Amino acid sequence: MGSVSPSYRGHRYPVEVISHCVWLYFRFPLSFREVEELMLERGVIVSHETVRRWCLKFGQAYANALRRRQPRPGDKWHLDEVFIKINSEQKYLWRAVDQEGNVLDILVQNRRDTAAARRFFRRLMTTTGGVPRVVVTDKLHSYGAAHREVMPSVEHPSHKGLNNRAENSHQPTRQRERAMKGFRSMGGAQRFLSAFSGISPRFRPRRHLMTASEHRAEMTIRFTTWEQITGATGRPTAA
Incomplete structure (x- = not known):
C-alpha cells in the first residue's frame, strides 16, 4: 500500500x-x-x-x-459500554473490539437504550463493511433488542464473563480521562477518543x-x- x-x-x-x-x-x-x-x-x-x-x-x-x-477485522465482535463524565454530565462510551483486541469503533452517546445500541450496531456494519459471525455482549437488554432488529442471523451470546476483552479495552481510555480531568463536550470526546483508539493501541x-x-x-x-x-x-x- x-x-x-x-x-x-x-x-x-x-x-x-x-x-x-x-x-x-x-x-x-x-x-x-x-x-x-x-x-x-x-x-x-x-x-x-x-x-x-x-x-x-x-x-x-x-x-x-x-x-x-490493519488486517480485516475478525469475525467475533465484543461490545461494551461504560459511562464517562462530560462537563459533569453522565454519557456513555460504546466500544467494539474483535477477538484479537483490535478496536473496531467507538461512539459517544447520551443513552444506553435500544436506540443507542441499534445505532452502534449499524455504525459498526458501515465501518467494517460487513457483519460478524458472533457478537458478544454483556446482559444489557438493549443489545438483545437491537441485535434481533439489525443482525438477527448473527450468533449472540450475552454474559458478563465472556466480555472481558471489550471491558479491558476501556482501561487506557480511563487513564486518559483521569489525566485530562474529564471531557468538556460530546463532540470533543468523540474526536479525541476516535483518534486515540486508532493510534494508541498500535503502539501497545x-x-x-x-x-x-x-x-x-x-x-x-x-x-x-x-x-x-x-x-x-x-x-x-x-x-
Whole structure:
C-alpha cells in the first residue's frame, strides 16, 4: 500500500516535529503543555496551542491511515459500554473490539437504550463493511433488542464473563480521562477518543506475550509504519 500522508502545506515546522508531537499526545497520558516541554528538551520550540491544533488537524487522519493498514477485522465482535463524565454530565462510551483486541469503533452517546445500541450496531456494519459471525455482549437488554432488529442471523451470546476483552479495552481510555480531568463536550470526546483508539493501541502490543527481542522487532515495524503514513523520515530536531 502506498503512502497516505496528509498535506503539510502552509506549516513552517517539519513533518517530523508535527508527527512526533501528535504521537506523543495520543500515545502517552500527556497534556499539550507537557508535550511542549518534552519538545523543548530536544531544542524544538513549539507552543502547546500549536500542538493542540496539530492534534485536531492530523490526529484523525493518522488514525484512519493506521486502520487502513490493519488486517480485516475478525469475525467475533465484543461490545461494551461504560459511562464517562462530560462537563459533569453522565454519557456513555460504546466500544467494539474483535477477538484479537483490535478496536473496531467507538461512539459517544447520551443513552444506553435500544436506540443507542441499534445505532452502534449499524455504525459498526458501515465501518467494517460487513457483519460478524458472533457478537458478544454483556446482559444489557438493549443489545438483545437491537441485535434481533439489525443482525438477527448473527450468533449472540450475552454474559458478563465472556466480555472481558471489550471491558479491558476501556482501561487506557480511563487513564486518559483521569489525566485530562474529564471531557468538556460530546463532540470533543468523540474526536479525541476516535483518534486515540486508532493510534494508541498500535503502539501497545501485547508485551507480556513477547520476548524482549520480539518486542523490539515489532515496535520497529510499527514505527516504520508510522513514518510511512505520516511522511516523516526521522527524529524531530531543532531547526
